[in-house]
Amino acid sequence: MNQISDEGYITADGRKIGAVMMEMKNITLRFGGVKAITDISFDIRQGEIRAIIGPNGAGKSSMLNVISGFYIPQEGEVWFHGKKRAPMRPFQVAQQGIARTFQNIALFEGMSVLDNVMTGRLTHMKSGMLSQAIWKGKAEREEVANREVVEKVIDFLEIQAIRKTPVARLPYGLKKRVELARALAAEPKLLLLDEPMAGMNVEEKEDMSRFILDVNDEFGTTIALIEHDMGVVMDLSDRVVVMDYGKKIGDGTPDEVRNNQNVIDAYLGVAHD
Numbered sequence: 192m193n194q195i196s197d198e199g200y201i202t203a204d205g206r207k208i209g210a211v212m213m214e215m216k217n218i219t220l221r222f223g224g225v226k227a228i229t230d231i232s233f234d235i236r237q238g239e240i241r242a243i244i245g246p247n248g249a250g251k252s253s254m255l256n257v258i259s260g261f262y263i264p265q266e267g268e269v270w271f272h273g274k275k276r277a278p279m280r281p282f283q284v285a286q287q288g289i290a291r292t293f294q295n296i297a298l299f300e301g302m303s304v305l306d307n308v309m310t311g312r313l314t315h316m317k318s319g320m321l322s323q324a325i326w327k328g329k330a331e332r333e334e335v336a337n338r339e340v341v342e343k344v345i346d347f348l349e350i351q352a353i354r355k356t357p358v359a360r361l362p363y364g365l366k367k368r369v370e371l372a373r374a375l376a377a378e379p380k381l382l383l384l385d386e387p388m389a390g391m392n393v394e395e396k397e398d399m400s401r402f403i404l405d406v407n408d409e410f411g412t413t414i415a416l417i418e419h420d421m422g423v424v425m426d427l428s429d430r431v432v433v434m435d436y437g438k439k440i441g442d443g444t445p446d447e448v449r450n451n452q453n454v455i456d457a458y459l460g461v462a463h464d
């Protein structure tokens with residue numbers, strides 16, 4: 192990686208990373224007496240794959256929840272595309288182009304893969320029930336356009352064969368892929384992945400890693416992910432934020448983080464899942 196300038200940097204593998212897309216400034220989040228996040232600042236750049244790592248309870252999911260609007264921090268500011276973000280609800284954050292997957296799969300188990308992925312288009316649907324009744328043509332055109340995006344995502348993630356299958360019948364690894372498909376159907380600018388490889392076998396992890404890299408490469412999607420598998424994190428990410436007990440203890444390229452003594456002491460040097 193070359194030096195980071197305002198415009199961005201070139202990664203070791205030659206990808207062009209752009210300007211800052213999202214900036215977290217001095218974020219503090221409390222749950223009653225528990226401080227989940229203490230005064231953390233970091234940024235995510237256009238086109239980057241950014242990881243957040245740290246031991247259990249470090250505050251990683253809380254941070255992802257702040258980015259996606261599920262939690263409003265008591266202190267600090269969230270900046271997106273150069274503007275300070277007012278406190279907003281998750282659906283408003285989604286409308287700004289931020290989509291996410293969850294640590295525990297959150298799909299509609301009884302619905303087919305196709306219908307689950309279609310729900311990813313909800314933030315793009317402009318026609319309400321009333322206008323659908325009055326302007327049937329417009330609603331139909333919208334439906335066709337939404338279907339096109341969804342079919343493209345289904346092809347891209349190679350899940351055509353299971354498009355009609357109810358999610359409940361799928362093995363775990365495929366469910367995770369369907370969750371990724373639903374998030375991608377929203378055509379996000381920033382994709383948040385909460386432990387995308389958790390519970391997967393080696394082969395499933397390899398598939399998921401490839402899809403994450405392909406999404407970033409093909410659609411230019413910026414990705415922020417939480418992951419415990421260090422091999423995966425170090426392979427996939429351009430830069431890594433390390434959290435411990437709600438504080439930031441490291442931030443840099445995988446190599447910088449790997450050689451950071453605080454990080455080794457708190458996390459990398461000890462056994463973790």
Ligand SMILES: Nc1ncnc2c1ncn2[C@@H]1O[C@H](COP(=O)(O)OP(=O)(O)OP(=O)(O)O)[C@@H](O)[C@H]1O
Nearest residue numbers: 222225226227245246247248249250251252253254
């Ligand atoms: N909704 C909540 N109410 C109260 N405390 C919470 C809540 N969510 C998180 N916490 C606390 O905040 C701290 C950070 O939790 P968080 O889930 O963000 O950590 P994490 O790094 O994602 O952990 P893990 O790797 O185990 O998922 C923990 O002490 C946790 O108990």
